[in-house]
Amino acid sequence: MxxxxxxxxxxxxxxxxxxxxxxxxxxxxxxxxxxxEVRVLLIERGADPFKHFWALPGxxxxxxxxxxxxxxxxxxxxxxxxxxFMEQFHAFSEVQRHPVGRVITIGYYALVRSENHKxxxxxxxxxxxxxxxxxxxxxxxxxxxxxxxxxxxxxxxVRNEPIGFELLPPKFTLLELQKLYEALLGYxxxxxxxxxxxxxxxxxxxxxxxxxxxxxxxAKLFKFDPDRYKTLKEEGFHFDLQ
Amino acid sequence: MxxxxxxxxxxxxxxxxxxxxxxxxxxxxxxxxxxxEVRVLLIERGADPFKHFWALPGxxxxxxxxxxxxxxxxxxxxxxxxxxFMEQFHAFSEVQRHPVGRVITIGYYALVRSENHKxxxxxxxxxxxxxxxxxxxxxxxxxxxxxxxxxxxxxxxVRNEPIGFELLPPKFTLLELQKLYEALLGYxxxxxxxxxxxxxxxxxxxxxxxxxxxxxxxAKLFKFDPDRYKTLKEEGFHFDLQ
DNA sequence: TCAAAAGTGTTCCGAATACACCCATGC
DNA sequence: GCATGGGTGTATTCGGAACACTTTTGA
Numbered sequence: 084m085x086x087x088x089x090x091x092x093x094x095x096x097x098x099x100x101x102x103x104x105x106x107x108x109x110x111x112x113x114x115x116x117x118x119x120e121v122r123v124l125l126i127e128r129g130a131d132p133f134k135h136f137w138a139l140p141g142x143x144x145x146x147x148x149x150x151x152x153x154x155x156x157x158x159x160x161x162x163x164x165x166x167x168f169m170e171q172f173h174a175f176s177e178v179q180r181h182p183v184g185r186v187i188t189i190g191y192y193a194l195v196r197s198e199n200h201k202x203x204x205x206x207x208x209x210x211x212x213x214x215x216x217x218x219x220x221x222x223x224x225x226x227x228x229x230x231x232x233x234x235x236x237x238x239x240x241v242r243n244e245p246i247g248f249e250l251l252p253p254k255f256t257l258l259e260l261q262k263l264y265e266a267l268l269g270y271x272x273x274x275x276x277x278x279x280x281x282x283x284x285x286x287x288x289x290x291x292x293x294x295x296x297x298x299x300x301x302a303k304l305f306k307f308d309p310d311r312y313k314t315l316k317e318e319g320f321h322f323d324l325q
Numbered sequence: 326m327x328x329x330x331x332x333x334x335x336x337x338x339x340x341x342x343x344x345x346x347x348x349x350x351x352x353x354x355x356x357x358x359x360x361x362e363v364r365v366l367l368i369e370r371g372a373d374p375f376k377h378f379w380a381l382p383g384x385x386x387x388x389x390x391x392x393x394x395x396x397x398x399x400x401x402x403x404x405x406x407x408x409x410f411m412e413q414f415h416a417f418s419e420v421q422r423h424p425v426g427r428v429i430t431i432g433y434y435a436l437v438r439s440e441n442h443k444x445x446x447x448x449x450x451x452x453x454x455x456x457x458x459x460x461x462x463x464x465x466x467x468x469x470x471x472x473x474x475x476x477x478x479x480x481x482x483v484r485n486e487p488i489g490f491e492l493l494p495p496k497f498t499l500l501e502l503q504k505l506y507e508a509l510l511g512y513x514x515x516x517x518x519x520x521x522x523x524x525x526x527x528x529x530x531x532x533x534x535x536x537x538x539x540x541x542x543x544a545k546l547f548k549f550d551p552d553r554y555k556t557l558k559e560e561g562f563h564f565d566l567q
Numbered sequence: 568t569c570a571a572a573a574g575t576g577t578t579c580c581g582a583a584t585a586c587a588c589c590c591a592t593g594c
Numbered sequence: 595g596c597a598t599g600g601g602t603g604t605a606t607t608c609g610g611a612a613c614a615c616t617t618t619t620g621a
Contacts, residue, residue, distance in 0.1 A: 515583095515584070517584095518584065521583090538593095539593080540593040540594065541593075542592050543591075543592070
């Protein structure tokens with residue numbers, strides 16, 4: 084259903100079509116975790132403006148796609164992976180934020196298991212590379228602002244929802260989980276207390292499997308139980324790590 | 326700085342300007358609180374499409390405004406108030422969500438002290454009216470989806486940040502605050518414990534003033550201390566109500 | 568045997584819970 | 595006096611913090 088344009092005048096009688104001149108883009112903050120470091124995948128721009136600058140992977144959106152589709156496409160082209168955990172977090176709309184025209188961008192943060200994939204090169208990026216979130220290069224456009232907000236959002240989210248698991252392999256030890264949270268939040272947990280707290284939540288399923296090839300007592304492996312979380316949440320449970 | 330368009334070809338060599346055909350709008354969910362009820366201000370549409378339907382107040386965005394400006398304008402035209410507490414919460418981008426073209430809308434929720442203002446009529450609305458958030462009419466466009474997400478966001482936010490005060494008059498009693506939270510969250514608090522918890526946070530400043538004209542012992546009035554909250558937050562304090 | 572990390576148990580403290588109870592005001 | 599909500603005190607419980615300790619593996 085497309086209605087007649089005459090219906091669509093603004094309060095000041097501006098013709099409807101005058102409003103349809105925005106560009107939309109998505110920018111993705113892809114987080115990973117390796118060797119105790121939280122990392123983000125950046126690309127080196129292969130074209131002006133900001134050629135050779137590091138930037139967030141992103142793209143202009145075409146009229147046939149939702150923002151979620153567009154962000155999924157960016158992540159797929161970047162990693163070869165589908166169904167990456169991904170969540171919208173903010174719209175950036177400064178009038179002069181993009182040098183070529185009025186582009187509003189929607190930020191998505193996404194979480195992957197670093198080991199699972201190799202970032203691939205693409206037409207819009209000459210290179211892609213993981214950066215420790217505490218050692219970031221200068222970025223193109225307003226991407227520093229976007230990335231800062233993404234990091235803040237991740238730190239807040241990770242305390243209130245069990246999404247940290249998306250950064251770990253499907254099977255993990257409790258100490259690996261603890262180290263991840265320590266890297267994300269920037270402080271230490273007491274090992275026995277962290278264990279007790281996480282296990283008391285009943286979100287982790289112990290597996291009949293242990294670490295191998297470690298030069299110490301091998302740790303039991305666990306997996307996260309998303310269905311269990313769903314059930315608990317409906318019963319009023321709130322995931323909460325301080 | 327406007328760069329030459331030749332720089333801006335997509336991966337498939339689509340000319341840059343082909344991307345600049347989106348309409349942007351903002352939709353505002355204005356929450357209020359009165360007589361123990363959480364309410365939202367809706368407008369009755371005065372024009373097609375969805376003429377005579379109840380809808381969220383909103384507007385198309387012009388190229389010279391940020392989204393925040395646009396949302397502030399909507400709220401100002403609606404209430405006559407400036408500097409209303411307001412926060413972006415989601416972008417809605419279903420391809421067919423608007424019957425006349427590709428309009429992406431950004432949802433803002435906002436909080437006002439109901440007593441402070443009278444909703445005013447405007448060109449795009451024949452009427453505006455407060456609705457209890459549990460007794461909502463049928464809505465235009467995808468506004469039900471937007472409103473539902475706004476309510477969910479408010480309930481979550483109100484537990485983790487001291488924004489509930491935005492819905493109360495500047496001076497309030499502890500029981501008024503408790504009733505507000507009970508209405509927002511849908512469950513009861515124990516009076517002595519609620520008092521102790523809130524006062525122990527040191528966010529409330531007791532005033533040398535009490536209720537008047539009440540047929541019972543007049544309650545002490547308090548005000549919220551935003552500077553104190555800022556300080557505490559920087560020290561690692563997390564507002565938290567279960 | 569030693570290093571390293573896994574894993575358990577216990578004590579202590581403070582916050583949340585569940586109450587009972589008294590206070591001040593208008594009618 | 596009595597109804598109404600304001601406001602305080604206390605006993606109990608529960609969870610988190612701190613920390614000591616034992617266990618299991620590889621080298």
